[in-house]
Amino acid sequence: MRVLLLATLVNAFGNGAYLTTSVLFLTTVAGLSPATIAIGLSAGAAAGVLAMTPLGYLADRYGPRRLSILAMVVLAGAYTALLGVHSAVPFTLLSCVIAVATALAKGANGALAAGAVPATERLRMRARMRSLTNAGMGIGTLAGSGPLLIQGHAGYVVILLANALTFLAAALLLTRAPQVPPQVTPAGGPRLVALRDRAFLSFAALDGLLTSTYNDLLGLGLPLWLATRAHAPLWLISVALVINTAGCVLLQVRMAGGVSGLAAARRSALRGSLVVALSCAVIAAGSDRSPLLAGTLIGLAAVIHVLGEVWLSTGSWGIVFELAPPWAQGQYQGAYFAGRGLGDMVAPPLVTACVLGLHGYGWLLLGLLFAGGGLLYGPVTRWAAATRPTVPAEEAPRPDQPMVTVPPGQGD
Template sequence: MISKFLPAPGTPRVLMFATLVNTFGNGAYLTTSALFLTRSVGLSPAQVALGLSAAALAGMVLTTPMGYLADRRGPKQVQIVALIVLAVCFTGLTQVRELWSYVLIACVIAVADATVKAANGAMIASAVPQAERVRTRAFIRSTNNAGIALGTLAGSLPLLLDTRAGYLAVLLGNAVTFLLAAAVVTRVTAVARMSIPAGAPRMVALRDRPFLAFALLDGVVAALYNEVLSLALPLWLIAHTRAPVALVSAALLVNTIGCVTLQVWASRGTHTAADAVGVARRGALVVAASCVLFGFSAGQPSWLVAVLVLAASTVHVLGELWLSSATFAVVFDLAPDWAQGQYQGVHQTGRQIGNMVGPPVITALVVGWGAPGWSALAAIFAVAGLTAPHIIRWGLRQASRRSAAATCPAAAAQPTALA
């Protein structure tokens, strides 16, 4: 009976437990990081923002090469090393006293964190049958959300104490969880290192135009739907309603419960990029509908705002789950078996670009335009939902030509095969 609530034994289950361990520590750190850096280290909010921007840039530049390294050296080994590096970095944060040491460590953390994600995806692609990849990735995402939620609760006590000792305990505790996660990953069966086929470019993912387009679109869409509840909603409630800001906590609770309990359900029937075409469209349009519901709360009584916010949050999480399932299928299916790591890296780079673009777009629309801003945000999701199927089909055609070129020397000479 319990097996219904767990991925398959072996690599999928081991990766799930490793994820639970290290995201628990991450959740605690994310809860306390802003106050630690400003109140304990003494950095200004502008300096913290500078460090985060530098980290995002480092991640964008280096994540794909690290994914390439995971393919060449083996994702298990690369993931273990990256987890150990993260443990060292979070231990090093306890000694930060000025801006530049923080910037350096933040950059290494960003690259190592993205490397863990890319290697994790490559390991699933190599060790799990194609029909089970998306389901396994859905279990990982559910566990990720559960771990962060539990870690957030654990981090609330040091946050309330607001002491340097409490913040340092969180940092060292997070470092320990990375070491424990690395120890768990050692139990994964190692997969073979991938060699580059003769005549294929080393960084094939960077020459795959449809995949680059998908990674960018998906990165922006994911950043926007992630910021709807954490950024847009609180700003909206403060600026355009009289409802209590506590509604944000209720909306986030709805989202967390949905992501933890329904992600595997939402992934059913989505195994390939072809399956993802309709799922991606549906997910984006459903998120668009949630934005319309949020916009309807303008000027309404507090009780009606609460009803609309909770209804919109429920609709939002369903769209988010379908979008995530579609993304898993596309990333796994469009990548050649020998380049799963670098494709995962390119996808992470798209997410990092989206994380830079999303907050200012959300703020400008929702705070600057009010209710029409929610309609504009809904239009962005709708356009993305109608565009994604065309990009996915383009990627499928590209993958088909690449596969044909790999089996036909004459076709391999055609530049379109790797354009």
């Protein structure tokens, strides 16, 4: 699966570079207002959430490699088409196309990672993908900072086109990835079984809220905190984000090594939630302290936060892989990412309200959210395991074998 990992790295590099300059491109080159950008991105986010599970089903039905390649090609074309956008309606439509294609890529790549390696290696494979995603995003962010120094329209356009090229490069790489054969829904069962699995949807909503919130703690909550309440320099934001990125790159695969089975994944998610809760309490302790003490506590909180993030994300993936039927990995991955999408809608206003409205007590409230949410992983995943969709034994693939077919000429 080195091909899939390399495609992940290339794609993450392009995304990181584009995200650095995206707002400036849209406002200066495309000439869009902030309100237009916000409306278009919100419409796209809603379209992506609605499309996640059905597109995951298509990845199962027609093979995730084929659908992943299709998604990459569509994304390359959609980002290139942004060069011709100068008004609200075309931007909103393209935002929806990008969001839907991204949803397809997430579901297809998840199914490809699940089906192309043995069940015992799925979690480590997913951890490697996330580690490389963080590394690629970090390197891409540095590359995208060049146009920010020049502040020229041409630089923003170059970054946009470079991002589109990385999608094409990823699609080309994926043509050499192993094929996971199309999966057939068992006779008599619903096609979109994930949408009927209330227990799994409850897990996806819970995990989506916690995951989106811990992502916003450092990217949104900490900057607001430093700007309004903490007596510490703003450059600590960069320090915290560097600690987070480096920790995810260096620790993700190592931390995934000891997690096997649903019980272990559940414990990892609980441990991660409690550790993230501790990081919130440490940040709260820095309220109205001296700059040195506040800065020390924020640095300590960033280290604690990344440990909790790695444990929590590892547990989440393990739970998804364990609960999804072998013939529905794509749509269950889609339902999981739909939960993330809903969390992305809730987390920003939640974190902002807590940090700006409640100050230090807001951080403690966020900590209680993680502690309480972590404790819910146990009953929710036990419920999901007890109501897991089943398939006749003669129709199910062996769990210890990867569902891979190798195209002729690629066996070596």
